[in-house]
Amino acid sequence: MKTNEVPQDKGNYKNRDQSRKVVYATDEKGEYTTVNSDGWEVEHLATIQAWDQAKLELEEVLDGIRKGALSPLAYFMKKNLMDTGILARHVGKWGWQVKRHLKAKVFAGLPESMLQRYATTFNITVADIRNFNPDTAEKH
Amino acid sequence: MHAHCESGATTNLLRHYGVPMTEPLAFGIGAGLFFSHIPFIKVNGVPGTSYRSYPGTIFKTLMKSLHIDYTMQQFGSNEAKGKAALDQLLDQGIPVGMLSGIFYLTYMPEAYRFQFNAHNLVAYGRKEDGTYLISDPTLEGLHEIAPEDMQKARFAKGFPEPKGKLYYITDVPKQLDMEEAIKKGIKKNIWLYTSPPIGIFGNKAIHTLARRIKTYPDKLTDRQAVLYVGNIIRMQEEIGTGGGGFRFLYAAFLQEAAEILGKPELKEFSQRMTAIGDQWRNFAYSAARICKARKSDLVSYNDLSDMLHKIGHDELRLFNELKKVNL
Numbered sequence: 001m002k003t004n005e006v007p008q009d010k011g012n013y014k015n016r017d018q019s020r021k022v023v024y025a026t027d028e029k030g031e032y033t034t035v036n037s038d039g040w041e042v043e044h045l046a047t048i049q050a051w052d053q054a055k056l057e058l059e060e061v062l063d064g065i066r067k068g069a070l071s072p073l074a075y076f077m078k079k080n081l082m083d084t085g086i087l088a089r090h091v092g093k094w095g096w097q098v099k100r101h102l103k104a105k106v107f108a109g110l111p112e113s114m115l116q117r118y119a120t121t122f123n124i125t126v127a128d129i130r131n132f133n134p135d136t137a138e139k140h
Numbered sequence: 141m142h143a144h145c146e147s148g149a150t151t152n153l154l155r156h157y158g159v160p161m162t163e164p165l166a167f168g169i170g171a172g173l174f175f176s177h178i179p180f181i182k183v184n185g186v187p188g189t190s191y192r193s194y195p196g197t198i199f200k201t202l203m204k205s206l207h208i209d210y211t212m213q214q215f216g217s218n219e220a221k222g223k224a225a226l227d228q229l230l231d232q233g234i235p236v237g238m239l240s241g242i243f244y245l246t247y248m249p250e251a252y253r254f255q256f257n258a259h260n261l262v263a264y265g266r267k268e269d270g271t272y273l274i275s276d277p278t279l280e281g282l283h284e285i286a287p288e289d290m291q292k293a294r295f296a297k298g299f300p301e302p303k304g305k306l307y308y309i310t311d312v313p314k315q316l317d318m319e320e321a322i323k324k325g326i327k328k329n330i331w332l333y334t335s336p337p338i339g340i341f342g343n344k345a346i347h348t349l350a351r352r353i354k355t356y357p358d359k360l361t362d363r364q365a366v367l368y369v370g371n372i373i374r375m376q377e378e379i380g381t382g383g384g385g386f387r388f389l390y391a392a393f394l395q396e397a398a399e400i401l402g403k404p405e406l407k408e409f410s411q412r413m414t415a416i417g418d419q420w421r422n423f424a425y426s427a428a429r430i431c432k433a434r435k436s437d438l439v440s441y442n443d444l445s446d447m448l449h450k451i452g453h454d455e456l457r458l459f460n461e462l463k464k465v466n467l
Contacts, residue, residue, distance in 0.1 A: 001383060001418055016251035019279055021380060022143040024164070024388035032164070032392035034382075036141070036280075042428040045249055046373035049431055053367055058378060081243060081255050082298075083184050089297035122294075 001025045006035040011044040014051065054081060055140045062134045071107030073098075073134035076122045079138065090121040141280045141380030143389055145260040146198045148174060148277025149237045152262050154208075155310045156235050157241045165318075168393030169205055169325035170198030171332055173386055175455075177349040181299060183255070185364075188299070189349065191385035193332060195239060195258040195300060199307055201328060209311035211215070214306035222304030226294075227266065235264045235275075239305040241288040241296025247274065247283035254327050256379070257296045278380040289304060309327045322397045323467040328389075330459050343456045350448035357441050366431045369444070373424045373431075384417030391417060401467065409462055414452050423447045 003025045010017050020036045027033050058078045064070035077087050088098040091114075100106045101114070115126045122129075142148025147167035154161040167173075174193040181188045192198075196212070203210045215222035229236050241257040242248060265273040270287040284295075294304045336342035349372070356365040375385070382389035391413035398406035426439040428446065 001388060001414070001421060006383075011251065013273065014250035015251050019249045020141075021251075022382060024143060024382040024392045030411070030412075032388075032395050034143070040377060042373060042424050043377040045428050045431060046370040047378055049366065049370045050254070050374065051251075053363075081184070081253075086255060086298040089301070125306050 002047070003027050003033060003035050007040040007042075008038045009041040009044060011037045011047070013044070013048055013058045014045070029071050051140060054078070058140055062137060065104070065132075065134045068104055071102055072129050073107060073118055074102040075132065075134065075137060076118070076124070076129070077102070079140070080122055087121065091117040142380075144192075144380045144386065145258075145277050145296075146170075146192075146195065147389070148380075149262050150199045151261040152275055152277060152457065153235055153237055153307075153309055153363055154262075155314075157309055159206075159208075159312060159316065161241050162396065164300035164389055164392035164396055165322070166202055167198065167330070167386070167389050168397060169321045170200075170202040171325050171329035172198045173329055173390045174333060174342065175345050175385075176341050176354075177345040179348075179352065183299065186367055189372050189375045191376055191381060191387075194304065195260070196307075199237065201325070202321070204352075205324045206316050206318075207313055208309060208316075208438070210307060210309050212307040214302075217295070217303070219291055219304065222294060222306075223291060225304075226263065227304055229306075230263060230272075233265075234308050235262050236246070236308045237262050238294060239302035240290075240293035241298070241302065242275060242293075244293035245276075245285065246289050247276070247285055248279070252378075255296070257298050257300055257302055263290075267393050308379075319401055322400060325461065326397065326467060330463050332400055334456065334459050334463075343452060343459070346448055346452035350445045350452065353448065354441055354445040365397040365441075369427045370431050373427050376420060377424055384420040385421055387413055403465065403467065405465055409465075410456060412454075412458050416451060416458065419451050419454070423451065 006023050006025050016039065020038055022034045023037045024032055025035050060071060060072045061078050065072060084095045084098045090097045097120060101110060110127065115129055119126045120130055141153060142163045144167065145171060146162050150166045150170065151161045151163050173190065177187065177188045179187040195425050195426050213225060226236060238261055240259050240261060241255065243253050243255045260277065262275045263272045264275055271284050272282045272287065272290050274283040274285055276283055294301060294302055333342050336344060339345055339348040356368060360368065376441065377383065391410045394410035394413055400406055424442065427444055429439050
């Protein structure tokens, strides 16, 4: 890639436009140099697509909570962009155990101490989990 | 500012001790160029793809090749011990490189803040209230982060797990044999890239991805297929690679190596690597068109597969011929 071919496409999403990145490219003599770039539409497209997926999954989870199938833990997991594997490592449980805790029925019987571990992981209080309201929840 | 976090962090640490280092040299001596595609390690349901060697190896390889003494530590889950070690070093005025999870780096634009745990940064001090002063190789300017956020980033969970990993330079010899280190770096990278016998690492992994990408339309839902492809683009272009999945950065290294070693033939290899980087860019561009269209009407998954096979062949030929150069 030549220096004059380095894309300068601004990405207007989630503060992406506040940062530039370094791209390596060759100048008119064929020598390598660096160019500060606002970004590339190709890269923006892929990143925005990943966020859209995260938004979609969050909506699905909120739906599940409204229907009484999922627990608030499922929301906080998705809000923190985690999967059950990552969350399990945080709270010191197995993935399948965390998966059970995401079910509303199992969640209802969880001890305070377990909820506290989740709260610490999500940087919130146990009350935030207990009083969770899917209709006022923050989105991505 | 640098393109890539680990080679950038390594460069920053070395410059602090007066070592004339550039990011391409750090990346090349550290043998950073690689490819891996691991279908069965999934993050958020998407298989892992990487264009570089395993986190930490660039720094380690470079330090060993230049005979620079360093310390690299991990702390398991002992977060208090990890913090004490960092604070003690900073209070002595020693800049410290760290592995971290981007999700918790509050100074980063939100767009980047996914659960991605292979980000390197340098802390160079801390304020009286405990706030850390950060030089992030992939961002312009200097940054600050609250101690509790730094802790979360250092002890992020998932794959890989930083476990508080930190690294710093302890002693730099007066004489550095840069030429020898460059030769070692090239040889190591040739070996690293060409030798892995299983199809998830090195050159073979490109062909593995090429074979698998062809099956995406049949085996995955439209949505999944697009996410899989999108993730490859992101690993190649979004996360500080200098463009073309580190291939331009490596080409820049080969150019510098040609001058330092007085081997003009390496300049030709640099140009060839640039052309390969351009092929990767074209691949990303075509992949993005698929993502945008959601249906494979413009460029098909078969076309993407062909592009990858060609890149794989070209890269292998380049490294095999590089092996024959009398360094």
